[in-house]
Each structure stands twice: as C-alpha cells, then as structure tokens.
Amino acid sequence: xxxxxxxxxxxxxxxxxxxxxxxxxxxxxxxxxxxxxxxxxxxxxxxxxxxxxxxxxxxxxxxxxxxxxxxxxxxxxxxxxxxxxxxxxxxxxxxxxxxxxxxxxxxxxxxxxxxxxxxxxxxxxxxxxxxxxxxxxxxxxxxxxxxxxxxxxxxxxxxxxxxxxxxxxxxxxxxxxxxxxxxxxxxxxxxxxxxxxxxxxxxxxxxxxxxxxxxxxxxxxxxxxxxxxxxxxxxxxxxxxxxxxxxxxxxxxxx
Amino acid sequence: xxxxxxxxxxxxxxxxxxxxxxxxxxxxxxxxxxxxxxxxxxxxxxxxxxxxxxxxxxxxxxxxxxxxxxxxxxxxxxxxxxxxxxxxxxxxxxxxxxxxxxxxxxxxxxxxxxxxxxxxxxxxxxxxxxxxxxxxxxxxxxxxxxxxxxxxxxxxxxxxxxxxxxxxxxxxxxxxxxxxxxxxxxxxxxxxxxxxxxxxxxxxxxxxxxxxxxxxxxxxxxxxxxxxxxxxxxxxxxxxxxxxxxxxxxxxxxxxxxxxxxxxxxxxxxxxxxxxxxxxxxxxxxxxxxxxxxxxxxxxxxx
Numbered sequence: 355x356x357x358x359x360x361x362x363x364x365x366x367x368x369x370x371x372x373x374x375x376x377x378x379x380x381x382x383x384x385x386x387x388x389x390x391x392x393x394x395x396x397x398x399x400x401x402x403x404x405x406x407x408x409x410x411x412x413x414x415x416x417x418x419x420x421x422x423x424x425x426x427x428x429x430x431x432x433x434x435x436x437x438x439x440x441x442x443x444x445x446x447x448x449x450x451x452x453x454x455x456x457x458x459x460x461x462x463x464x465x466x467x468x469x470x471x472x473x474x475x476x477x478x479x480x481x482x483x484x485x486x487x488x489x490x491x492x493x494x495x496x497x498x499x500x501x502x503x504x505x506x507x508x509x510x511x512x513x514x515x516x517x518x519x520x521x522x523x524x525x526x527x528x529x530x531x532x533x534x535x536x537x538x539x540x541x542x543x544x545x546x547x548x549x550x551x552x553x554x555x556x557x558x559x560x561x562x563x564x565x566x567x568x569x570x571x572x573x574x575x576x577x578x579x580x581x582x583x584x585x586x587x588x589x590x591x592x593x594x595x596x597x598x599x600x601x602x603x604x605x606x607x608x609x
Numbered sequence: 610x611x612x613x614x615x616x617x618x619x620x621x622x623x624x625x626x627x628x629x630x631x632x633x634x635x636x637x638x639x640x641x642x643x644x645x646x647x648x649x650x651x652x653x654x655x656x657x658x659x660x661x662x663x664x665x666x667x668x669x670x671x672x673x674x675x676x677x678x679x680x681x682x683x684x685x686x687x688x689x690x691x692x693x694x695x696x697x698x699x700x701x702x703x704x705x706x707x708x709x710x711x712x713x714x715x716x717x718x719x720x721x722x723x724x725x726x727x728x729x730x731x732x733x734x735x736x737x738x739x740x741x742x743x744x745x746x747x748x749x750x751x752x753x754x755x756x757x758x759x760x761x762x763x764x765x766x767x768x769x770x771x772x773x774x775x776x777x778x779x780x781x782x783x784x785x786x787x788x789x790x791x792x793x794x795x796x797x798x799x800x801x802x803x804x805x806x807x808x809x810x811x812x813x814x815x816x817x818x819x820x821x822x823x824x825x826x827x828x829x830x831x832x833x834x835x836x837x838x839x840x841x842x843x844x845x846x847x848x849x850x851x852x853x854x855x856x857x858x859x860x861x862x863x864x865x866x867x868x869x870x871x872x873x874x875x876x877x878x879x880x881x882x883x884x885x886x887x888x889x890x891x892x893x894x895x896x897x898x899x900x901x902x903x904x905x906x907x908x909x910x911x912x
C-alpha cells in the first residue's frame with residue numbers, strides 16, 4: 355500500500371454519467387504490480403460535505419505508459435467532484451487495495467459479467483486472463499446502448515455479448531436473460547455490478563454448478579482494514595470487504 | 610526532536626501524539642504508511658473478554674465533516690489478542706495500549722487482569738463510552754456510580770497506567786471525570802463519539818443498521834475542545850484530548866484547552882500519515898514560539 359500523488363493525464367466523459375480518468379504518478383515512481391479486482395481510495399479535496407475518500411476499482415493498468423485507468427460514475431457529491439478534475443491536476447491515492455479475482459489455473463470457458471459501472475474491473479481482468487493464454491468472454495449489461503462502456507477495449511481481449519434494458523443494443527433484458535447463458539456451459543464466472551444483478555448471477559452459477567466470484571462495493575471508511583465498517587457477513591463471520599475482499603467466492607456469501 | 614516529551618501518570622511519551630482506538634487497528638495496518646515508532650502511543654482496537662462479531666452492515670454513514678459508525682466492538686477477544694496480536698506488536702518502538710470494553714464489571718476486570726501480565730503493555734484505556742453496544746459500554750460511562758465502580762474494580766487488578774475513556778453523551782462530563790479520578794484512574798481520555806443518527810430520505814430507512822451510532826470527525830471538534838477544557842479544570846490527573854483532530858493546529862488547540870496528549874482518530878482514514886505530520890508540526894510551533902516544552906502550554910489558553 356502506498357499514499358501517493360498522481361497527475362491526471364486525461365479525463366474523458368464517456369457519457370453523461372461516466373468518466374474515464376487516466377492518472378500517472380506525479381513523481382518518478384513506477385507503478386507496482388497490480389491485480390484485477392483491486393481498488394484505490396481517492397482523496398476528494400475541498401468539498402465540505404465529502405469527508406471520506408472514495409473507493410474506485412482499477413479499470414485498467416497501462417504498464418508502458420505507467421498509467422492507471424479509473425472508470426467513475428457520478429452518483430453523488432464525491433464522485434461529481436472527482437469527475438470535475440482537469441488534466442494536469444493532482445489526485446491523491448491510497449493504493450493498491452484489496453484482494454483480486456482468481457486468475458484461471460486451467461483451460462476452460464471464462465465469462466466476465468459486468469453491469470453498469472461494475473464493468474470497470476472486468477477490462478483489466480480480461481486483459482490478465484488473455485495474457486495467461488485463455489480468451490475470456492464478456493457479458494455486459496446496461497440500461498441502454500450508451501451505458502455499455504469501453505466496447506472496443508473489451509473486444510481487444512475477447513468476445514463481447516451485451517444486454518440493454520431498453521433493447522437499444524445487444525439483447526433486450528438483464529444480463530442473466532442473455533441467450534448465451536442457455537447455449538454455452540461456462541466453467542467460471544466473474545461478476546461485478548449492482549447487487550441485484552450479482553445475486554441473480556450468483557443464483558445462475560449456483561444452479562449450474564459453476565464457480566463464481568463477485569466483487570462487492572460495501573460502504574467503506576478507511577479502505578485498508580482499520581475501521582471495520584465495510585464488513586460483509588460470510589461463512590467466516592463478519593469480514594472486511596476492503597482487505598479480505600472486495601472479491602469473494604459466492605460460496606462464502608449468504609446470497 | 611526535543612521538548613515533546615510528556616507524562617501520563619508514570620508513563621513517559623516521546624511526544625503527545627497518539628492514535629485513537631478503533632481508527633488504527635493494531636498499528637500494523639498503518640506500517641506501510643508511517644514509522645510507527647514516531648508516535649507517542651497507539652491505542653489498539655477495543656478488546657473484550659469474549660470475541661464479538663459486531664453489528665450488522667451498514668455500520669457507517671458519512672456526514673458533513675465527519676462520519677457515523679456503529680461497528681459495535683468487533684474483535685477476536687482478549688485471549689486471541691494475547692496469543693496472536695501482542696507478539697506481533699509488542700516490539701514497536703512506541704507504547705501499545707489496549708482499549709478494554711465489556712458488558713459487565715466482571716468482564717472489564719477479567720480482561721484487564723489478562724493484559725496486566727503482558728510486559729510490554731504499559732497501560733490500558735477503559736472504554737466506558739462505546740455508544741454501539743447494547744449492554745455495557747457507554748452505560749458505564751454515563752452514570753457516576755457505575756463509572757466509579759468499574760474504575761475501582763479494575764484498579765484493584767491493574768497496577769500499571771489506567772486511562773479511562775469518557776463519553777460525551779452526558780449532562781456534566783466533569784462529574785464522571787472526578788468520579789473516576791477518585792477511584793484511582795491515572796488519566797482520562799475524551800471524547801468518545803457523540804450519539805447521532807442519519808436517515809436516507811429516499812428509502813426513509815436509517816443509514817445505520819443500529820439506527821443510532823457514534824459521530825466523529827472535525828464536526829465534533831469544538832464540542833470536544835470545550836469538554837477537555839472543562840475536565841482539565843475539574844481534575845488533577847492528565848487529560849488526553851481527542852475529537853476531530855486533523856492537523857497540528859487542532860492538536861495544539863486541544864493542548865491549550867488542557868490536554869497533556871492527544872489522540873488522532875477518524876482523520877487517519879483520510880490521511881494515514883496525519884499523526885506523524887502532527888509531531889513535526891507541534892515541534893515547529895514550539896520552536897517558533899520559543900517554548901521549551903509542550904508541557905509548558907498545557908491548559909495555557911490566554912483569556
């Protein structure tokens with residue numbers, strides 16, 4: 355874990371709600387090895403109502419450019435403030451935090467399911483899986499076409515399936531309604547997104563005997579295991595999402 | 610750095626900056642960020658006789674300039690602490706002080722007895738002020754009689770430095786402070802969190818699973834400073850001040866109000882290096898004002 359100032363290399367609005375912010379260490383620091391599923395805690399400066407840092411998952415790490423990508427959805431004053439940052443400005447991070455998705459240990463069919471801004475960690479995960487010699491598949495869901503973010507980035511690493519609630523892109527409905535889930539038999543599912551979606555995915559995985567990991571986004575204060583605020587009730591008791599998670603095997607969860 | 614040494618009873622602190630229980634884990638959580646040896650002391654997570662799972666999620670709600678928490682003393686119990694955590698933290702070059710809580714007087718006594726045997730545990734902080742447990746906790750700290758009783762019984766079994774952490778959720782904090790002083794407390798620390806609550810207006814549900822929780826952060830600082838000032842004038846034992854301290858100016862403010870030492874709490878979450886920055890800031894302040902020792906300004910607000 356480090357506390358470090360980053361400089362914003364770019365801040366791009368992907369649609370009216372989501373920004374892709376690329377940051378690099380302000381000094382000569384080389385980014386440490388990071389794993390998919392890990393997150394950063396962003397300091398929100400000069401906002402009287404925003405006291406705590408905001409946990410944001412690592413969307414992608416570009417090692418050549420020494421850059422971290424952060425995909426941020428504006429859902430309140432904190433994330434609004436973060437998304438208003440300009441190129442060249444400083445963003446203070448505590449990073450890298452949390453555990454990570456379990457990378458494939460054997461050949462098989464791996465499906466990465468993301469909903470809304472929960473697609474964020476799936477891009478970095480897809481890249482890592484592909485680097486390991488397996489081509490993953492992605493199933494991304496959103497309200498409408500404009501909510502399916504970073505499509506061309508995802509397509510670089512594997513086949514992409516999509517659903518939208520209004521049917522404006524891909525199949526109409528929720529991710530768990532997609533026909534590919536009936537047609538193919540997957541060995542492992544990774545998921546991140548709104549809790550109802552992850553619960554539906556977990557239920558599908560349970561029913562079909564598929565291994566499944568989900569990334570949780572419980573409310574956090576510190577992000578590194580000191581405050582015990584972000585606990586999830588698991589078969590191991592109440593444990594911190596920030597240090598023991600955010601990624602959990604669904605067998606550990608009570609949903 | 611000179612001039613920073615202070616005493617809490619017989620306990621010498623290299624500087625007056627410590628970290629507050631419940632915000633600093635067991636110190637190890639912060640070892641990547643700071644040299645723990647630069648702190649005056651570390652108050653580790655509230656420890657109870659038996660393990661506790663704490664309250665249900667959600668346990669935290671952000672507020673303007675602060676946060677509410679309802680963790681509920683989640684910890685693995687004193688035996689686990691003694692066997693597994695103490696060996697890891699005992700050789701840090703600072704004072705490791707356990708915050709002790711319980712549901713009954715017997716719990717506090719049994720817990721304190723087990724800690725009294727540890728060579729490198731120079732002090733405990735009796736938590737009679739946790740607002741997030743159903744039984745005990747704050748109940749002990751909101752009545753003079755029970756605060757005095759638990760202090761008296763623990764004093765019998767704990768010969769080292771005994772600090773009692775006071776609740777601000779009382780009509781007159783000085784009465785409680787005098788009560789525990791009379792029973793042999795070596796120091797008082799204040800304030801613990803203020804009882805508060807928050808409601809999500811869309812769902813109309815409480816933001817905490819327990820409905821009410823403890824408010825901390827800079828939003829409570831002026832009230833905490835006032836209470837430290839009141840207690841400083843009411844007791845002879847040292848006062849350890851806390852409540853929303855974020856920087857050296859805040860720390861000095863508490864010291865001028867009457868705190869011999871301070872604890873940094875919630876702000877550790879935002880800047881995990883804040884406590885050590887404060888040590889330097891206090892040092893520079895003393896030099897700039899030609900003050901030989903921080904002891905010389907304890908309670909020295911000019912009126």
